[in-house]
Amino acid sequence: xxxxxxxxxxxxxxxxxxxxxxxxxxxxxxxxxxxxxxxxxxxxxxxxxxxxxxxxxxxxxxxxxxxxxxxxxxxxxxxxxxxxxxxxxxxxxxxxxxxxxxxxxxxxxxxxxxxxxxxxxxxxxxxxxxxxxxxxxxxxxxxxxxxxxxxxxxxxxxx
Numbered sequence: 001x002x003x004x005x006x007x008x009x010x011x012x013x014x015x016x017x018x019x020x021x022x023x024x025x026x027x028x029x030x031x032x033x034x035x036x037x038x039x040x041x042x043x044x045x046x047x048x049x050x051x052x053x054x055x056x057x058x059x060x061x062x063x064x065x066x067x068x069x070x071x072x073x074x075x076x077x078x079x080x081x082x083x084x085x086x087x088x089x090x091x092x093x094x095x096x097x098x099x100x101x102x103x104x105x106x107x108x109x110x111x112x113x114x115x116x117x118x119x120x121x122x123x124x125x126x127x128x129x130x131x132x133x134x135x136x137x138x139x140x141x142x143x144x145x146x147x148x149x150x151x152x153x154x155x156x157x158x159x
Contacts, residue, residue: 021146035128039121043114044088048073048081050118056091056107057115064093064103090114 017023033047040050048071055062055070062070068078082105085091090111096102129136 035125039124043117049085052081052085053111053114056105056111060107061104064105067105
């Protein structure tokens with residue numbers, strides 16, 4: 001049986017859900033994924049596949065390790081993803097002739113064609129955001145700054 005105290009302490013503002021950056025990012029991420037799903041379903045893509053294609057449309061032929069670094073994915077996650085995308089005909093993986101340990105990822109013609117088919121997606125995201133392009137760019141910069149800070153070595157905190 002649960003007992004309640006006669007006096008409920010005042011909530012600590014630092015512990016309110018709506019004051020948590022982590023929750024704002026988490027719930028925004030869920031909303032973003034929900035927005036992208038039908039757009040990507042129409043192209044036969046998953047969100048991680050779309051991210052791979054974004055990198056390849058930017059710079060075709062990176063190594064698998066470079067691709068993993070750009071996407072913050074380890075090889076155990078990235079390799080099966082690339083195999084599925086290669087089986088779908090969107091890319092191909094080729095070993096480097098200079099160093100057999102390096103595998104490069106190249107777009108296929110079908111992967112290049114997807115770039116044209118997906119060209120409307122950023123505009124859809126901008127429209128749904130309700131922000132101006134400048135506001136969205138500024139928000140993106142702030143999130144990147146936060147991400148960089150989170151990847152930095154932890155600083156000691158006081159209890």
